[in-house]
Amino acid sequence: xxxxxxxxxxxxxxxxxxxxxxxxxxxxxxxxxxxxxxxxxxxxxxxxxxxxxxxxxxxxxxxxxxxxxxxxxxxxxxxxxxxxxxxxxxxxxxxxxxxxxxxxxxxxxxxxxxxxxxxxxxxxxxxxxxxxxxxxxxxxxxxxxxxxxxxxxxxxxxxxxxxxxxxxxxxxxxxxxxxxxxxxxxxxxxxxxxxxxxxxxxxxxxxxxxxxxxxxxxxxxxxxxxxxxxxxxxxxxxxxxxxxxxxxxxxxxxxxxxxxxxxxxxxxxxxxxxxxxxxxxxxxxxxxxxxxxxxxxxxxxxxxxxxxxxxxxxxxxxxxxxxxxxxxxxxxxxxxxxxxxxxxxxxxxxxxxxxxxxxxxxxxxxxxxxxxxxxxxxxxxxxxxxxxxxxxxxxxxxxxxxxxxxx
Numbered sequence: 001x002x003x004x005x006x007x008x009x010x011x012x013x014x015x016x017x018x019x020x021x022x023x024x025x026x027x028x029x030x031x032x033x034x035x036x037x038x039x040x041x042x043x044x045x046x047x048x049x050x051x052x053x054x055x056x057x058x059x060x061x062x063x064x065x066x067x068x069x070x071x072x073x074x075x076x077x078x079x080x081x082x083x084x085x086x087x088x089x090x091x092x093x094x095x096x097x098x099x100x101x102x103x104x105x106x107x108x109x110x111x112x113x114x115x116x117x118x119x120x121x122x123x124x125x126x127x128x129x130x131x132x133x134x135x136x137x138x139x140x141x142x143x144x145x146x147x148x149x150x151x152x153x154x155x156x157x158x159x160x161x162x163x164x165x166x167x168x169x170x171x172x173x174x175x176x177x178x179x180x181x182x183x184x185x186x187x188x189x190x191x192x193x194x195x196x197x198x199x200x201x202x203x204x205x206x207x208x209x210x211x212x213x214x215x216x217x218x219x220x221x222x223x224x225x226x227x228x229x230x231x232x233x234x235x236x237x238x239x240x241x242x243x244x245x246x247x248x249x250x251x252x253x254x255x256x257x258x259x260x261x262x263x264x265x266x267x268x269x270x271x272x273x274x275x276x277x278x279x280x281x282x283x284x285x286x287x288x289x290x291x292x293x294x295x296x297x298x299x300x301x302x303x304x305x306x307x308x309x310x311x312x313x314x315x316x317x318x319x320x321x322x323x324x325x326x327x328x329x330x331x332x333x334x335x336x337x338x339x340x341x342x343x344x345x346x347x348x349x350x351x352x353x354x355x356x357x358x359x360x361x362x363x364x365x366x367x368x369x370x371x372x373x374x375x376x377x378x379x380x381x382x383x384x385x386x387x388x389x390x391x392x393x394x395x396x397x398x399x400x401x402x403x404x405x406x407x
Contacts, residue, residue, distance in 0.1 A: 003319060003402060006124050007395050010117065017113045017390055020044060022091040024105035028080030028098045031136035032145070034058040037078050037108070041133050044112055048119050053154065056145030058135040063155055064119055069127025070404045073158035073344075074397055075337055076111035077104045077137035087383040102377045103166035103355065106384055108133060110164075110393030117398050118405075125405040128156050132340070140299045143339035152343050160308055161341040161348040162400050164393060167331070168374045168382075169354035170361045171389045174316050174396055175328035176351040178309040180262040182302035183232070185334035186295055188257040188274065190215075192282055193289035199247035209242045211285040212253035215278055216240065219257070222273045233270055234260040234332065260332055262301065299334035305347030312349045315403035316396065328352055333377070349400070353393050355384035 020040065029037050038058040045052050045062050053061045058078070085092050085099040093099045100106075115131045118124075136142030169175060192212055197205030216237050227233040235257065242253035257274065261267040278291050316325045328351070341348040354361075356374055364373040375381035 003399065003406070006117065006121055007319075007398060010113075010391065010394065013113060013116060014391060017109050017394065018386055020112060021105055021109035021386060021390060024108055025089075025100050026091050026094050028093050028095055028100045028105070030082060030098055031079040031139040031142065032057060034078050034135050038133070038135075041078070041108065041112065045115065045131075048116055050115070050119060055149040055151045055154070056135060056142060059142065059146040059149070060133040061151070061155060062115060062131045064115070064129045066122045066128065067126040069125075070160070071128040071130065071156045071158045072401045072404050073130040073132055073161045073340070074111060074114065074401060075132040075134055075161065075163045075340060076107040077134050077142070077335070077337070078108050079104060079136050079138050079142065081138055081378060083378065083380050086380040089383055099380065101379060101382045102138070103382070103384055104137065106166050106355070106389060106393060107164065109390060111397055113390070113394035114397035114401070117394070118401065125402055127405045129401060129405065130155055130158060134337070134340070137335050137337070140297050140336045143336040147339065147343045151340075157344055158346055160404060161344070161346055162312070162397070163337045163348070163350045164353055164396055165335075165350070166355040166384055166389060166393070167352045168356050168376050169326070169352065170356055170358040171354045171385050172358060172392055173324055173326055173354035174320060174351055174392070175326040175354075176304075176309060176313050176316065176349070177328040177330070178304050178306040180301060180303045180330045181328060181350055183260040183262055183330070183332050183334050184264070184267050184301035185258065185260050185297070185299040186271075187297040188259070189294040189296065190255045190257065190278055191252055191292045192255070192278065193252050193287050193291070194250065194285070195288055196251035197249045199249055202249060205249040206286055206288065207249050208251065208253035209249070211281060211287065212240055212242060212255055214285070215255065215281045218277050218281060219274065222270060222277070226273055227266060227269065231266050232260070232262050232330070232332075233266050234258070235270060235274065260334065262330055264301065299336055300338045300342070302335060302338045302350055304349050308347045308349040311403050312351070312400045315399050319395070319399045351396070353389060353396060355389045357385050
């Protein structure tokens with residue numbers, strides 16, 4: 001059976017996948033709380049006669065062994081976000097304050113569909129296919145939770161890992177690139193200390209608010225004056241909290257930072273500069289105590305292997321056509337997928353799927369209003385069109401896998 005024949009037979013199962021997608025969308029669950037989502041995944045896969053393994057609490061894995069050949073791992077993330085949905089869809093979230101605002105429900109439904117295609121058409125391929133459903137991508141702890149729970153020792157070692165993510169691009173398009181495609185990121189909670197006092201007697205205090213303000217301004221010079229102009233870097237101060245009353249000088253201030261980079265050396269440079277500046281400003285202010293640094297929400301760099309990307313992209317172009325496959329610039333968002341192939345010591349490829357009605361997208365392009373009229377991921381208005389997004393996402397997983405598993 002050739003690829004066209006295999007995927008032409010996809011239509012009968014799309015109704016089943018659409019219902020899975022709608023159920024997931026109606027019932028979103030936050031990171032590491034995806035018990036109902038995991039139950040849906042396990043029920044559907046068990047219904048296909050597949051054994052389901054559990055890792056990291058709500059992570060689920062199926063292994064389809066089909067004779068000699070390569071082993072391919074495909075991953076979908078399953079968690080939702082603390083966002084109140086405002087899409088008006090007839091299958092809108094039924095959970096107050098929680099929404100699938102990043103498309104993980106689409107990723108899950110697409111991978112379930114790809115698993116069914118491969119499970120029911122074993123004469124079309126050979127080797128081993130692993131479908132992995134990962135929790136807590138949004139908080140950057142889900143991949144490590146599965147790894148810490150024995151994932152690497154429990155399943156066959158893959159030769160390659162694959163993953164995809166929907167973006168507000170025209171539905172029917174796939175965007176891919178070799179090298180960095182998502183940034184590395186971390187958040188930092190910094191506490192600086194002063195000496196509290198009365199607002200009318202600032203000379204008897206050491207004001208941490210002024211100290212924090214100096215730090216915020218000085219941090220802006222890192223990207224502007226220390227990182228080479230041809231390198232990407234972001235240092236954002238997302239929160240500054242201090243004090244309780246206008247006439248009280250507090251004894252401490254808290255800053256919360258977020259950094260992004262595509263190059264490990266730049267990442268090290270950013271973190272070194274942040275700590276240097278904070279410590280120096282504290283010393284200049286006469287701070288009575290050393291600042292503290294707490295790193296959290298850390299995400300590794302996602303950087304596609306050039307050979308794997310070339311193989312997968314060629315397969316996409318061969319099946320979907322050249323016009324459907326775009327060259328993607330690096331995206332500044334971050335995620336933790338790459339921790340899984342890193343744990344196995346294998347290369348990987350990660351690509352994007354369009355999710356916006358093409359006519360709507362083109363109208364926004366023509367009007368110059370893409371940024372304002374096309375809701376992006378994490379927006380309460382984020383509403384991927386089911387068709388053809390789900391079909392393309394399912395086919396992309398199959399096409400990418402068969403680039404390794406078929407003759």
